[in-house]
Amino acid sequence: MSADHDRTFVRTFLGVLGVLVGITFLIIIAAVMITGGDGELSDVRKERIAERTQPDFQVVTDADNLQQVAASPASGSGGDGGDESASLEDTYKQVCAACHGTGMAGAPKTGEAGPWQARLDDKGRDTLYDHAINGFKGMPAKGGKADLSDDRVKELVDYILEESGV
Numbered sequence: 001m002s003a004d005h006d007r008t009f010v011r012t013f014l015g016v017l018g019v020l021v022g023i024t025f026l027i028i029i030a031a032v033m034i035t036g037g038d039g040e041l042s043d044v045r046k047e048r049i050a051e052r053t054q055p056d057f058q059v060v061t062d063a064d065n066l067q068q069v070a071a072s073p074a075s076g077s078g079g080d081g082g083d084e085s086a087s088l089e090d091t092y093k094q095v096c097a098a099c100h101g102t103g104m105a106g107a108p109k110t111g112e113a114g115p116w117q118a119r120l121d122d123k124g125r126d127t128l129y130d131h132a133i134n135g136f137k138g139m140p141a142k143g144g145k146a147d148l149s150d151d152r153v154k155e156l157v158d159y160i161l162e163e164s165g166v
């Protein structure tokens with residue numbers, strides 16, 4: 001009985017092993033087919049990779065070049081809320097409004113004085129600043145926009161309070 005049992009086990013075991021080895025080879029063959037197999041990237045692919053991995057910004061170390069870079073209008077940061085020259089209202093809309101405009105995730109809504117007044121009375125303005133800058137429960141630090149300056153976030157808190165009539 002026991003020997004029989006062992007034999008059945010070994011047979012099943014080898015069967016399963018065989019299937020797994022088979023699958024491994026299939027995967028290897030599929031991988032070779034997908035990648036072209038020679039391990040070399042085609043020129044088109046290299047170009048695409050170069051395109052996708054272009055840095056957003058470059059550090060300029062050439063003194064002659066500095067003037068030119070400074071003189072050209074800021075590029076790249078426009079429209080995403082990180083641009084400090086954007087109006088407060090625009091930055092608020094781009095960064096804070098997603099939650100505070102709708103009350104999403106329990107965020108106090110801009111325009112509703114009650115909840116804001118309660119928070120202000122409870123904690124004081126400095127704590128509200130601190131929580132807006134460093135995050136607090138569902139409130140992500142700087143609204144998730146890490147490149148806003150601390151002062152900018154404070155201005156945004158003031159803006160929200162003002163818009164809420166607090």
Ligand code: HEC
Binds near residue numbers: 104138
């Ligand atoms: C992802 C959603 C989200 C975004 C974006 C967001 N907030 Fe909030 N915020 C919340 C939530 C949720 C709370 C409530 C947290 C709590 O008290 O549980 C909150 C609370 C606050 C508070 C009150 C903190 C306190 O201690 O009571 C301030 C101030 C605030 N947010 C400012 C901002 C500013 C300024 C921005 C834009 C820079 C912003 N928030 C962007 C979700 C968000």
